[in-house]
Amino acid sequence: MIRQTNITSKKAIELEKRFGAHNYHPLPVVLERGDGVYVWDTEGKKYYDFLAAYSAVNQGHCHPRIQKTLTDQAGQLTLTSRAFHSNMLGHYEKYLCEFFGYDKLLPMNTGAEGVETALKICRKWGHEKKGIEPENAKIIVAENNFHGRTITVISFSTSPESYRHFGPHTPGFEIVPFNDANAISDLLESDPQIAGVMLEPIQGEAGVIVPDDGYLQEVRDLCDKHDALFIDDEIQTGLGRTGRMLAADHEDVRPDIVILGKALSGGMYPVSAVLADDNIMEVINPGEHGSTYGGNPLGCAIAMTALDVIIDEDLEENATEMGKIFRQEMEQMVDQHDILQLVRGKGLMNAIEINDDEESSAAWDLCMEFKKHGLLAKPTHGNKIRFTPPLIITEEQLRDSLEIIRQSLENF
Ligand SMILES: Cc1ncc(COP(=O)(O)O)c(C=O)c1O
Incomplete structure (x- = not known):
């Protein structure tokens, strides 16, 4: 039975404010239902969801196939811990390993845990x-990265609100400008303690920053040359979002370690995974890493169906086609409206930049205008707005959404 709250938006926001930690600053909309590309608020107003839970809902809200798997498996077996085997885990690991072409998978839950896992594997491999030398491996990361919120991960963030006053921070990270292969090359040349390079192939949280074509390949080559691991954080970019199963596929680059999360469960449940070959994954032995929920049968079942949906519904292709239309139409709007500086992105991972500084409220105000007209999006880094609708969006829905954006800009 669904617990009926019959609560107004105002009351729901008051409750969160009174009883919840203030670690987010949400748009003032209270959602109670989702279906495909749409969500509804407590007053019954319908919106296009142009955030899709930061790309976790690539398959659309409450996808019937994933929902059925969830409920079926929930009545069968949900959690064994890794103290025992389950009939689902190996099956799931085989499916993902064969699909992505890696020897082994290490299952976790949230994205940040996946990142921590990859970093631990890389450090131990380095030794x-x-x-x-033991406890001395270093890892190169990029400026303006976003890889999650744990102490280690924020230790190499360059965003003060992420790392400030949370120290002492974890050492062992070298920060270079994104999209600058020379900076990585210099470090790898000069420092033999470097075990790996970790990147988002497109920086999502930073505002959908797409590197130059060839950058990932250069990083790949540098890692090969200097015997370092290329760790590819595909938590946001992966699983069809950019028009390919992995964003690294655009350059036919095969990373040493791939981290997946978010859409791996289609928004139903936290599931993350780290993929690598045997010569890397074998550095992890029993007792050295894990999580009570990591690899649980419910998550495994959901993840397999979530991946089936991406494949069966050809969401990569749809992301490519819809992304082209989106950028084409947005470019016209950029030309027509001084408030817009540019649009950029790949597939259905796009952002607009507002013609104002990062401190201005223009992006927030524009998102409020979108909301009024029935579309939800959220600013990132002050003056950028990310557009990442579910990948199931049809052309008709996309054009309708573009009309909402156009109307909002005209009223703004
Ligand atoms: C690239 C990337 N890595 C890691 C994370 C962290 O994932 P989670 O919020 O599930 O911990 C995110 C979340 O936005 C992300 O975009």
Whole structure:
């Protein structure tokens, strides 16, 4: 039975404010239902969801196939911990390994845990396989990265609100400008303690920053040359979002470690995964890493169906086609409205930049205008608005959404 709250938006927001930690600043909309590309608020107003839970809902809200898997498996077996085997885990690991072409998978729950896992594997590999002194391996990351919120992960964030006053921070990270392969090359040349390079192939939280074509390949080549691991954080970009299953596929680059999360469960449940080959994954032994829920049968079942949906509904292709239309139409709006500076992105991972500084409220105000007209999006880094609708969006729905954006800009 669904617990009926019969609550107004105003009351729901008051409750969160009174009883919840203030660690987010949501748009003032209270959602109670989702279906496909749409969500409804407590007053019954319908919106296009142009955030899709930061790309976790690539398959659309409450996808019937994923929902059925969830309810079926929930009545069968949900959690064993890794103290025992389950009939689902190996099956799931085989499916993902074969699909993405890796030897092994390490299952976790949230994206940040996936990132932590990859970093631990890389450091241990650095010692055991590359011969770096114990506890001395370093990892290169990019400026303006976003890889999650744990202490280690925020230790190499360059956004003060992420790292400030949360120290002491975890050492062992070297920060270079994004899209600058020379900076990575210099560090790899000069420092033999570097075990790996971790990147988002497109920086999502920073405002959908797409690197130059060839950058990922250059990083791949540099890692090969200097015996370092290329860790590819595909938590936001992966699973069809940019028009390919992995964003690294655009350059036919095969990372050493791939991190998946978000849409791996189609928004139903936290599921993340780290993929690597045996020579890397074998550095992890029993007792060295894990999580009570990681690899649980419910998550495994959901993830397999969530991936089936992406494949069966050809969401990569749809993301490519709809993304082209989106950018084409948005470019016209950029030409027509001084408030817009540019649109950029790949597939259905796009952002507009507002002609104002990061401190201005223009992006927030524009999102409020979108909301009034029935579309939800959220500013990122002050003056950018990310547009990442579910990948199931049809051309008709997309054009309708573009009309809402156009109307909002005219009223703004
Ligand atoms: C690229 C990337 N890595 C890691 C994370 C962290 O994932 P989670 O919020 O599930 O911990 C995110 C979340 O936005 C992300 O975009």
